[in-house]
Each structure stands twice: as structure tokens, then as C-alpha cells.
Amino acid sequence: MEDSVHELSITGENPPAKYIYTDSINPIQDPSIPLPLLEIPVIDFNRLTTPSVGTGAELERLRSALSSYGCVMVTNHGVEGSLMDRVRLVFKQFLALPMEQRLKCQKEVDGFEGFGSDMILTKDVSTAVRHFSARLRLTTWPEDKRQMKYWPEQPHDFREVLDDYSSKLLVLHDETLRAMARSLSLEEDDDDSTFLKAVREGGSISARFNFYPPCPAPDGALGLKPHSDGTVITYLLQDGEVEGLQVLKDEQWFRVPIVADALVLHVGDHLEIMSNGEFKSPVHRVVLNPERQRMSVVIASFPEEGRQIEPLEGLVSGERPRLYRQVKYSVVDQVDYYWSGTRVTDDARI
Numbered sequence: 001m002e003d004s005v006h007e008l009s010i011t012g013e014n015p016p017a018k019y020i021y022t023d024s025i026n027p028i029q030d031p032s033i034p035l036p037l038l039e040i041p042v043i044d045f046n047r048l049t050t051p052s053v054g055t056g057a058e059l060e061r062l063r064s065a066l067s068s069y070g071c072v073m074v075t076n077h078g079v080e081g082s083l084m085d086r087v088r089l090v091f092k093q094f095l096a097l098p099m100e101q102r103l104k105c106q107k108e109v110d111g112f113e114g115f116g117s118d119m120i121l122t123k124d125v126s127t128a129v130r131h132f133s134a135r136l137r138l139t140t141w142p143e144d145k146r147q148m149k150y151w152p153e154q155p156h157d158f159r160e161v162l163d164d165y166s167s168k169l170l171v172l173h174d175e176t177l178r179a180m181a182r183s184l185s186l187e188e189d190d191d192d193s194t195f196l197k198a199v200r201e202g203g204s205i206s207a208r209f210n211f212y213p214p215c216p217a218p219d220g221a222l223g224l225k226p227h228s229d230g231t232v233i234t235y236l237l238q239d240g241e242v243e244g245l246q247v248l249k250d251e252q253w254f255r256v257p258i259v260a261d262a263l264v265l266h267v268g269d270h271l272e273i274m275s276n277g278e279f280k281s282p283v284h285r286v287v288l289n290p291e292r293q294r295m296s297v298v299i300a301s302f303p304e305e306g307r308q309i310e311p312l313e314g315l316v317s318g319e320r321p322r323l324y325r326q327v328k329y330s331v332v333d334q335v336d337y338y339w340s341g342t343r344v345t346d347d348a349r350i
């Protein structure tokens with residue numbers, strides 16, 4: 001098997017050279033100087049969606065947060081804390097299984113789904129610096145796109161828990177995209193003008209279970225290198241105890257705090273384009289902890305393969321000129337952007 005982060009975590013040695021970032025845009029923090037905490041805006045989802053006196057103000061807070069931070073903490077999102085704990089638990093139990101059990105869900109080298117290291121295009125194999133992490137990726141929606149052979153059978157309730165969690169997140173996802181459209185004064189009932197259409201028509205939603213082993217001497221290794229998400233929208237369930245996510249804001253790295261029972265929402269690159277730059281897709285990375293493993297669970301939505309993505313008509317005007325040209329969504333292009341450290345938003349910018 002290609003680089004097994006499990007073995008690396010067991011030996012406790014310094015990561016080999018292919019995990020070390022030396023690029024000056026990726027300075028690794030000196031652990032003795034903690035980075036500042038991000039004052040990430042907290043959005044009360046209930047207030048966004050339940051018509052009340054405070055809804056307009058909450059929509060404006062959402063719009064303002066997504067245009068400056070590109071990420072928010074969402075509270076009152078309707079997903080019970082106990083279900084979030086179960087999602088974390090089934091992944092921990094999966095990681096604790098004997099290797100041969102985990103290998104039943106192993107990703108193929110050039111595949112997307114299953115457990116293992118991220119896909120790297122052949123041209124980048126010798127040069128790409130690897131992440132010190134492993135992921136289990138599973139498409140959750142639409143249901144007929146689920147590849148059940150990659151869905152763990154152990155622990156016995158893994159599938160049921162993911163099914164439950166992903167269906168709750170689907171509701172949250174759709175409602176969030178509607179609220180985002182309302183926050184920009186887009187016509188809600190005009191299907192052509194909503195963000196939702198881009199995902200609902202042929203798009204997909206998938207889960208990413210991220211695992212970061214402890215790394216006693218990270219020395220330039222990262223759990224995930226700086227990137228923005230090539231998604232429409234990303235929902236992140238953080239580890240309940242171990243911090244690690246950092247966000248770049250105004251050219252400074254900030255730690256994202258752990259807020260019990262909240263979900264972190266990131267604007268994805270394709271939403272940035274569709275919003276004509278009104279919302280920003282934030283650059284973020286994951287640092288390693290010397291003693292403790294960390295995990296996170298992401299639910300993210302993607303446009304349909306081959307779909308043309310462009311700013312919504314309602315967001316282009318004389319005062320707000322079009323900022324992005326049309327770009328065709330392609331998974332392989334996304335992999336290429338990722339490993340070459342570029343972004344679709346840069347490519348699309350006029």
C-alpha cells in the first residue's frame with residue numbers, strides 16, 4: 001500500500017521528506033507561539049429559517065460573515081449533539097479495527113471513494129508533498145450513487161449512523177443555500193436564480209472522514225496543506241477535543257476554536273464563483289498534534305460533472321460587474337488544482 005499514515009504514527013519517527021513542506025507560503029507555526037484564535041462569526045440557524053423579528057438581521061450577519069470570513073460556526077442547526085457524538089464514535093471505532101478489516105474499504109489508487117490517501121495525478125506523484133492524514137470518502141447523495149462496497153460494515157452501526165447524519169445534513173444544506181440566496185436578495189422561488197439548483201440538478205454530496213495521527217515532530221508536515229474547498233458548500237464536524245484547523249484571513253493564520261455541538265460552514269470555490277465573489281471561499285489548513293490523534297467529518301456538496309459554473313445573473317449588474325467567466329466543473333481538474341496549489345477561482349477570474 002502507498003504511504004500508510006498508520007504505520008508512520010506507530011513508529012513515532014519524524015515524517016519522511018515527502019511529507020515536509022518547505023514552501024514559504026506554508027510557514028509552519030512555532031509551537032511555542034500559539035496563533036490567535038479566529039473570532040469566527042456564530043450564526044443561529046434557527047433564526048435564519050424561522051420567520052421572526054430577528055431573521056433579517058441574522059441573514060445580514062450571514063452575508064457579512066461569508067463575504068469577509070467565508071466561514072461561520074452554525075448553532076441551532078437541528079442535528080442533535082448525541083448524533084454528532086455517534087458520528088465521531090463510529091469513525092473512531094472504524095480506525096481502531098484491525099488493519100485487514102479497514103482494508104475492506106480501501107480506496108483504489110486512482111479512485112475517489114474509500115479509505116486511504118488522497119488521489120494524486122500521475123504527473124504530480126514524484127513532486128507532490130503528501131498530507132499526514134488518511135480519509136474515508138463516501139458519496140451519500142443521491143442514494144443511487146452510493147458505492148456501498150466502501151461503506152464500512154464494522155462497527156455494525158456505521159452505515160445507519162452515516163445515513164442518519166447525512167440525511168439531516170442534506171436538509172441543513174438545502175436550507176442554508178436558500179438562506180444564502182435570501183441574504184443576497186435573490187428571488188427565492190425563481191429556481192434559475194438559486195444556488196440550490198446547481199447542486200440539486202445532477203450534483204452530489206459526499207462525506208469525508210479525516211484522520212490525522214499524532215506526529216511527535218511535525219517539523220514541516222501538515223495534516224492538510226493550505227487549500228480552499230473545490231465544493232459548493234462544506235460542513236465540518238470537528239474533533240470534540242483536539243484543535244488543528246486554521247484559517248487564513250488578511251494574510252494571517254488563525255486557529256479555529258472548538259465549539260461544542262456547532263458545525264463549521266465553509267464557502268466552496270464554486271459558490272464563490274456563483275455568488276460573483278459576494279461570498280469568499282476561505283483558505284485553510286490542518287496542523288498536527290504531537291501527542292494526540294485528531295479527526296473531523298466533512299459533508300460537502302459538488303456540482304454535476306461537466307456542469308458550467310458561473311455567476312448567477314441576479315448578482316451581476318452595472319454596479320457589480322461580472323468577476324468570473326464560466327468554468328466547467330471536472331473532478332480531475334479539481335485534483336489537479338489541489339496538488340498544484342492553485343484554485344479554480346483564480347482560473348475563472350476575469
Ligand SMILES: O=C(O)CCC(=O)C(=O)O
Binds near residue numbers: 210229286
Ligand atoms: O479537518 C479539518 O478540520 C478540515 C478538513 C478539511 O479542510 C477538508 O476535508 O477539506
Ligand SMILES: [Fe+2]
Binds near residue numbers: 227228229284
Ligand atoms: Fe478543506
